[in-house]
Amino acid sequence: MHIILIVFLLFLGASWGSFLNVIAYRMSVKKTFISGRSYCTHCKKSLHWYDMIPIISFLALRGKCRFCAQRISAQYLLAEIGVGLLFVLGGMLIVDMLNISLYIIVVSFFTVLFIYDAIAYLVPDRVAIPGIIIIGLLNFFILRDAKSIIFGGIIGGAWFLIQFILSKGKWVGGGDIRIxxxxxxxxxYPLIWLALGISYVGGSLIALVLIILRMKTLKSRLPFATLLLPSGFIIWLWGSQIWQWYVGLIS
Ligand SMILES: [Zn+2]
Incomplete structure (x- = not known):
């Protein structure tokens, strides 16, 4: 891919990531995401347009507010770089318009749910439910395989619903069922099995590392959606190849 296209996609994605981060942040503090201009969360002063250029503004201000010098959370920079890189990845992998629209929608819903869960340990229904409907429908227009999509949804939901009932809501929350x-x-279906399996192995490893580093204890709750969403995304893009590689290993 041409370097100019890479830089363009990186900045397009970074701007979109900046917007998604604001949506997730404002929703998690119970505001509507259309209310008002961007402002410093510490001193409440409105930001200039040149303080809102993705990635560059954060680096130019060295991560501090221009007015009050309060540190700006690295979450802003991470969301911008993260979605920017996802746009570059999408440009490399995907060629047709229908798949590009699904890709952008998936990246958007996953990013908002990921950030929301990471900061508030909660999966908001007003994001998760429209996400299920829009992504399910668009996926149907692309795959034309209603059986796979419906079975996938049922297995994914039932997997957490059973744990939710067995543990009376202690192991997993209602939000995990929606995820x-x-x-x-x-x-x-059947790749949902692989997505669930990988998120469990990955989740256990991350939890183990956090416990060893004494950042979490066995009793602390992990934001589970932040583990599920990346593994689901990876399985969506490369699940078939991973599955073939795995079958090749064991046969
Ligand atoms: Zn400030």
């Missing part, structure tokens, strides 16, 4: 359905209607 399970969301991943299911995206990756379909």
């Amino acid at each position: 399970g359905i969301l991943l299911g209607v995206l990756v379909g």
